[in-house]
Amino acid sequence: MSNQTNFDPILEALQQKYKSIDQDTQTHLEGLLYSKPITYWDYIQTDALLNLQIQRTTLPDEMVFIAYHQINELLFKMILWEISQVAEKENLDVIFFESKIMRISRYFDMLTTSFNIMREGMEVEQYMKFRNTLTPASGFQSAQYRLIEFASTELINLIDYRYRANIDRNTPYLHAFEHLYWQAAGKDYKTGKKSTLLLNFENRYKDEFLRFMEHYNTRNLWTRFKELPKEDQKDEDLVKAMRHYDHTVNITWVMAHYNAAKHYIESGSKKVEATGGSDWKKYMHPKYQRRIFFPELWTQEELENWGTNI
Numbered sequence: 001m002s003n004q005t006n007f008d009p010i011l012e013a014l015q016q017k018y019k020s021i022d023q024d025t026q027t028h029l030e031g032l033l034y035s036k037p038i039t040y041w042d043y044i045q046t047d048a049l050l051n052l053q054i055q056r057t058t059l060p061d062e063m064v065f066i067a068y069h070q071i072n073e074l075l076f077k078m079i080l081w082e083i084s085q086v087a088e089k090e091n092l093d094v095i096f097f098e099s100k101i102m103r104i105s106r107y108f109d110m111l112t113t114s115f116n117i118m119r120e121g122m123e124v125e126q127y128m129k130f131r132n133t134l135t136p137a138s139g140f141q142s143a144q145y146r147l148i149e150f151a152s153t154e155l156i157n158l159i160d161y162r163y164r165a166n167i168d169r170n171t172p173y174l175h176a177f178e179h180l181y182w183q184a185a186g187k188d189y190k191t192g193k194k195s196t197l198l199l200n201f202e203n204r205y206k207d208e209f210l211r212f213m214e215h216y217n218t219r220n221l222w223t224r225f226k227e228l229p230k231e232d233q234k235d236e237d238l239v240k241a242m243r244h245y246d247h248t249v250n251i252t253w254v255m256a257h258y259n260a261a262k263h264y265i266e267s268g269s270k271k272v273e274a275t276g277g278s279d280w281k282k283y284m285h286p287k288y289q290r291r292i293f294f295p296e297l298w299t300q301e302e303l304e305n306w307g308t309n310i
Contacts, residue, residue: 057130061122065130068118069139075107076144082107083151087219094232097225101241108248115256119263127264136196139257140185143205150213152249153222153293160184161290173213177206181289222294239297246293251286251307258284 011025018025041047053066082100089096149158155176159167163179186198194202217223225233225242232238261284286307295303 056133059126059130061126062130064118064121065127068114068121071114072111073142073144075111076142076148079104079107079148080144080151083148083221086221086224087151087216089224092224092228094228094235094238097228098235098238098241101221101238101245105241105245105248108245108253112248112253112256115260119260122264124264131264136200138197140182140197141201143201143208146182146205146209147212148249149291150209151216151220152245153220155213155217157222157292157295169217173210177210177213181291225294242294243297246297250289250291250293254284254286254289254307 014029015025018028052070053063055062055066082103086092086097086100155173156164156167156169158181159176159179160181160183167176167179183198186195186201187193221242225238288307290306292298292303292306298306
C-alpha cells in the first residue's frame with residue numbers, strides 16, 4: 001500500500017483557481033520549479049526597512065526620534081486597513097464591527113503607552129539641538145493621522161467649533177477643508193495667512209485629502225454605525241468599544257503626546273515653540289480641540305467636560 005500523498009484534490013482546486021482568471025494551470029506549476037524559497041528577510045523587506053532611518057545630525061538620540069515616528073506611521077497604516085474593512089463591508093453586523101473597533105483601539109492603546117519610549121528615551125539636551133534641524137517640519141504633518149480622522153467620523157465633527165453653525169452636508173468639501181479644526185494650528189484667522197508648515201502640508205496632500213473626504217463621507221465609522229438597526233446600535237459591547245476608541249484617540253493618546261512634547265519643550269533652558277511654529281498647547285489639548293468622533297454616545301455632562309478631567 002502506498003503512503004504517498006494524493007495531490008489530486010489540490011491540483012483540481014488549482015485548476016479551478018486559474019481557470020476562473022483565464023490562466024493556464026500548467027504554466028503556473030512550471031513557474032514553481034524556478035521560484036526561490038521565501039525567507040523572513042525577503043518577505044518583511046528587513047534590509048529596506050532598516051535603511052529608512054536617515055539622520056540629519058550626528059546626535060545619537062535622533063535615531064530614537066526617527067524610528068519611533070516611523071513605527072507610529074506603520075501602526076497608522078494598520079489602523080486605516082481595519083477601518084477600510086468596516087467602510088466597505090456589505091451586510092455589516094455588530095460582531096464584525098466590534099471586532100474591528102477593538103483591533104483599532106488596541107493599536108491606539110499601544111501608541112498611547114509607547115510615548116514613554118520617546119519621552120524617557122532621549123536626552124533633552126540632544127533633542128533641543130537636533131529639533132532645530134527639523135523646522136518647519138512637524139508631526140502635525142502626518143497625513144495618515146488625518147486620514148484616520150476623516151475615516152472615523154462625519155466631517156462636521158472635525159470642523160473648528162467656531163464655524164460649525166455655517167457648515168453642513170451641502171457645504172463644498174474645499175470650504176469645509178479650510179475650516180477643519182487643525183487649520184487653526186497653521187493659519188492666522190485675522191489675516192488668513194497660512195504658515196509654511198501648513199502650506200507645505202497642503203501642497204503635498206490637499207488633493208488626496210479632498211478625495212478621501214468625499215469617499216468616506218458616507219463610509220466613515222460613525223455613519224456606518226448609524227446604519228445599523230436601532231437595536232444593534234444599543235449593543236453594550238459595541239457601544240463600549242466605540243466609546244473606548246473615541247476616548248483613547250481624542251483624549252488619552254492626545255494627552256500622552258501633549259505631555260511628551262511638554263516634557264521636552266519646557267525642559268530646555270529657554271522658551272521655544274513647536275518646530276512647525278504652532279500654538280502647540282491649544283492645538284494639542286483636547287479641551288481646546290473638542291474633537292469627538294461619536295458625540296451621541298456620550299452624555300451631555302461628558303461632552304461639556306471633554307478633556308478637562310485629566
